[in-house]
Amino acid sequence: MKKPSNPKRNNNERGIALFMAIFALMLLSAIAAGFMYLSNTETAVNANYRSGQQAYFAARAGLQEARLRIMRGNPPAVANGDLYATAQALTMPTAGVTTGGVYILNPAVVNGALEPVAVPWDPNNQYFDDTICKANFDQPSQLNITYGQQNIRCSRTPANGQAMAAPWYTTVMSTSLNTSTASALNYKWVRITLKGDRSGSPNNGGAFPYKVDQDPVAPAPVTDTRPVCWTGTQQVLLPAGYTDCKTPPVGGDVYNPVFLITALGKMPSGSERTLSIEVADDPPFYNNSAVNSQDHVTLNGALTVDGYDGCSCSCAWVSSGSGNSKTNTYTCTNKVGKTCLSNKYAIYSNSNVDTLSGANETATAGTTPIIAQNQSKVTDVNALINRYKSQSGAVNATQPPYNYSCNPTCGTHSGQSFGTPPLFPSDGSAPSDPPLNDPTLGTQKQQITYVPGNLQITGGSMGNGILIVDGDLDIHGGLQFYGLILVRGVVKFSGGGSDKTNIFGSVLAGMSSVDDTVLGGSAAIHYDQCALGGNSTPAPPRLISSREIEY
Numbered sequence: 001m002k003k004p005s006n007p008k009r010n011n012n013e014r015g016i017a018l019f020m021a022i023f024a025l026m027l028l029s030a031i032a033a034g035f036m037y038l039s040n041t042e043t044a045v046n047a048n049y050r051s052g053q054q055a056y057f058a059a060r061a062g063l064q065e066a067r068l069r070i071m072r073g074n075p076p077a078v079a080n081g082d083l084y085a086t087a088q089a090l091t092m093p094t095a096g097v098t099t100g101g102v103y104i105l106n107p108a109v110v111n112g113a114l115e116p117v118a119v120p121w122d123p124n125n126q127y128f129d130d131t132i133c134k135a136n137f138d139q140p141s142q143l144n145i146t147y148g149q150q151n152i153r154c155s156r157t158p159a160n161g162q163a164m165a166a167p168w169y170t171t172v173m174s175t176s177l178n179t180s181t182a183s184a185l186n187y188k189w190v191r192i193t194l195k196g197d198r199s200g201s202p203n204n205g206g207a208f209p210y211k212v213d214q215d216p217v218a219p220a221p222v223t224d225t226r227p228v229c230w231t232g233t234q235q236v237l238l239p240a241g242y243t244d245c246k247t248p249p250v251g252g253d254v255y256n257p258v259f260l261i262t263a264l265g266k267m268p269s270g271s272e273r274t275l276s277i278e279v280a281d282d283p284p285f286y287n288n289s290a291v292n293s294q295d296h297v298t299l300n301g302a303l304t305v306d307g308y309d310g311c312s313c314s315c316a317w318v319s320s321g322s323g324n325s326k327t328n329t330y331t332c333t334n335k336v337g338k339t340c341l342s343n344k345y346a347i348y349s350n351s352n353v354d355t356l357s358g359a360n361e362t363a364t365a366g367t368t369p370i371i372a373q374n375q376s377k378v379t380d381v382n383a384l385i386n387r388y389k390s391q392s393g394a395v396n397a398t399q400p401p402y403n404y405s406c407n408p409t410c411g412t413h414s415g416q417s418f419g420t421p422p423l424f425p426s427d428g429s430a431p432s433d434p435p436l437n438d439p440t441l442g443t444q445k446q447q448i449t450y451v452p453g454n455l456q457i458t459g460g461s462m463g464n465g466i467l468i469v470d471g472d473l474d475i476h477g478g479l480q481f482y483g484l485i486l487v488r489g490v491v492k493f494s495g496g497g498s499d500k501t502n503i504f505g506s507v508l509a510g511m512s513s514v515d516d517t518v519l520g521g522s523a524a525i526h527y528d529q530c531a532l533g534g535n536s537t538p539a540p541p542r543l544i545s546s547r548e549i550e551y
Contacts, residue, residue: 051271055186056548059265059275062187063546065176066104066261070192071540072281081175083192087259088246090194092225093137093168095144100168101193106176108184110268118171120189120264123156127188130154131262131274131549136198136208137225143168147203187265195228195258195278197237200545213237229255230280230544233383250339254533256281258544274549279541285384285484287506289348289372290365290527292379293517294510295490297347299354299361301520303493307365308332309341310504311530315364330364342366344527347519349373381488381510388466388486392539394448397455406453408471413456418463419447421482446483454489472512475501475521482531484508493521500524505531 070087086102093100107115120129133145133154148155169191178184193199197220201210212228212235213220220226226238229245235258241249245257258280266272290307291297308315315332334340346363347353353373356363363370388394397404404410446465455469459477467481472489483505485491490512493501501523509517519525 047269048271051267051269052273055265055267055271055273056275057265058186058267059263059273061176061185062104062106062174062190062263062265063261063275063277065174066190066192066263067277067279067540067543069104069175070259070279072538083172086170087192088257090192090257090259092194092196092227093143095168097168098170101170101191103169103171104174104190104192105171106174106179106184106187106189108186109180109182114180115188117188120191121167121169127264127266128156129189129191129262129264130156131276132191134202134549135193135196135260135262136201136203137193137196150203150205186267187263190261190263193260195235195260197224197226197228199228199260200276200278200547228258230258230283230542231255232282232285232387233380235278235544250341254283254286256283259541262549275546276549277546278544280544281541282387284533286529286532287344287379287484287508287527288377289345290506290525291347291517291519292349292506292508293347293490294350294378294381295512296351296516297349297353297373298516298518299356299520300494300518302360302522303362303519304524304526305346305363305519306524306526307342307344307346307363307367307370308527309344310526310528311335311341311533312338313340313342332366340366341529345370345372347371347373348375349517350375350378379508381486381508384486384508385468385470385488388448389450389468389470391448394450397449397451404451404453404455406451408453410451410453410455410471412458414458414460414477416457416461416463418449418461418467418481419465419483420445421462421464421480472515473509475523477501479503481505482528484532490515490517492518493523494518502526504528 066083069081069083072084083102089099090101091097091099103120105117105120107117109115115127116125117127119125120127121132122128130153132143133147136147137143145154173179174184176185197213198208198211201208211220213224220237224237227245228235229238229242231253236255238245239252241252245255248254258278260276260278262274262276264272264274290305306315312335313332314335315330317328318331319326319328332340332342342365344365345367346365347370349372351374353371356371389396395402397410398406402413402416404413447463448466448468449463450468450470452470454471454473456474456476457479461478462480464482466484466486469485469487469489471487472492473485473487474492474494476492476494479501481503485503485505485507487507487509489510491507491509492515501521503523503525505528507525
C-alpha cells in the first residue's frame with residue numbers, strides 16, 4: 001500500500017520559490033545598480049580627464065601666444081601685438097618697478113559680462129596667480145610673498161600679514177582669436193618674466209636641485225638676484241662685468257636673456273592646469289678668430305688675414321723712420337662711437353699652422369700670439385651646422401634656385417649668389433659701417449645657405465649671411481662674402497686669378513682625414529662682428545625646457 005504524503009512537511013516548503021525569485025531580483029538589481037554606478041563614475045572620470053586636457057592645451061595655447069609675441073623681428077599686426085621690445089627691457093621682479101613682468105590677459109564673456117581677469121596677482125581674483133611664489137625670484141622676497149609649504153600652492157594672504165607689494169608688472173590684452181568673447185580660448189593669463197637662478201627649481205627644504213648655479217666651491221649667495229643668460233648651448237648666471245645678458249664688457253661674449261613664461265588654463269567646470277616654459281633667442285655666433293680650423297692650416301700664396309674687428313676698428317699700415325730704419329706698423333683706432341675689438345686671433349687652429357713667409361703672407365691681430373696653434377678649445381662645428389641649417393628660411397642648395405646635385409659632391413659652380421652683400425670698395429677694405437643700415441648701399445639680402453656636400457666655387461660669386469658646406473669647400477676664384485662661412489670639412493683658397501676674394505666676418509672649418517685647410521689664392525679675410533651679428537632671421541625664441549606646475 002502507498003504511504004501517504006506528509007501534509008505538515010509540504011506546508012513548510014510553501015513560498016520558497018517566491019523567496020528565491022525575490023532574492024535573485026534583488027541581486028540582479030544590485031548588480032545593475034553597480035554597473036550604473038561604474039558607468040557614471042567612468043563617465044565622470046572621462047569628463048574630468050577631458051576637461052583637464054582642455055585646460056592643458058588651453059595653457060599651451062597661451063604659452064605659444066607669448067612666445068610668438070616676443071619673437072625677434074615680429075612686427076605688431078594689431079595693437080599691443082609685438083612684445084619683443086617690452087620683453088627685452090624686462091628686469092628682475094622688484095616691488096614698484098613695472099618692468100618686472102608682463103601679464104597677457106585673455107578674459108571671456110560669461111553670462112553676458114566680461115570676466116574679471118584684470119589683476120591676476122590680486123588674491124581676491126578667482127584667477128589669482130597661485131604659482132608666483134614658487135618662482136623663487138628673490139631671497140629675501142621683494143614682492144612680499146614667501147615660498148610657503150612645499151607642494152602647496154601660494155597663499156592668498158600676503159606675507160607677514162602686510163599689504164602686497166606695489167605693482168611690479170604691466171598688463172596687455174591677448175591677441176588670440178575670439179579673445180574677450182564667449183568663444184575665447186580658456187587660458188586666463190600668461191606671465192612673462194626673466195628667469196633667475198632659482199626660478200625654475202622647487203625649494204626642497206631650502207635646497208634648489210635645479211638652480212643654474214651648482215658650484216659647490218663658490219655657490220651664488222642666497223640673496224643673488226642675477227638673471228640667467230643663454231649662451232646658445234647652456235644657461236649661465238649673468239657673469240661679472242655684464243650690465244645685462246645682451247651688454248657684455250669690451251671683448252666679452254654676447255648672450256641673450258632666458259624668459260620664464262607661465263600660463264593658467266582653466267575650464268568653466270573648474271579644471272585647471274598651469275604650465276611653464278623657458279625660452280631664449282640664440283645669441284649671434286661670434287668666432288674667436290678670422291679663421292678657425294680644427295685641422296692643419298697650410299699657408300700658400302698671397303694672403304691677408306686680419307683679426308682686428310672691421311666693425312669697430314679703423315686700421316692702416318703706418319710708416320715711420322727712413323732708409324734701413326724704416327718700419328711699418330699696423331695701427332688700429334676706434335671707429336666713431338665704438339671701442340676697437342682687438343681680442344680675436346688672425347688664425348686659431350687645433351693643429352699646426354705653417355709659418356708666415358714672404359711679403360705676400362700677412363696676418364694681423366691684437367692678440368699674442370697673432371696665430372694660435374695646437375689649441376685645446378674646440379668649437380662644435382656639427383652642432384652649429386645643425387642649428388643653422390634648420391632655421392626658418394634656410395635655403396637648401398639642392399632646391400631652387402640652385403638645384404645642386406649632391407652625391408655626395410655638389411659639383412663646381414661659378415657666379416653664385418648666396419645672398420646679396422653690401423658693396424665692397426674696390427680696394428678690398430671693409431664696407432661702410434654699419435652696412436645693413438646704410439641706404440646708399442642698395443638692396444641687400446641675408447641668407448642662410450646649406451650645401452649638403454663638397455662644393456667648389458670657381459669665380460664671380462658673392463654672399464651675405466651664413467654659407468654652410470656639409471663637406472669640403474674649395475674657393476678657386478673670386479668671392480665677395482659678408483658673414484660666416486661654416487664648413488664641416490676643410491676650406492681651400494686655391495687661386496684668385498683676376499677676381500679677388502674678400503671675406504668680412506669669419507671662416508670656421510672642421511677636419512678632414514685627407515686634406516688640410518689651405519689659405520692662399522689672393523684671399524683677404526677680415527674678422528667683422530657686424531657681419532656675424534647680423535646673421536639672425538625672425539624666429540620664435542628657442543624652447544629650452546617645459547614643465548607643468550603641480551605644486
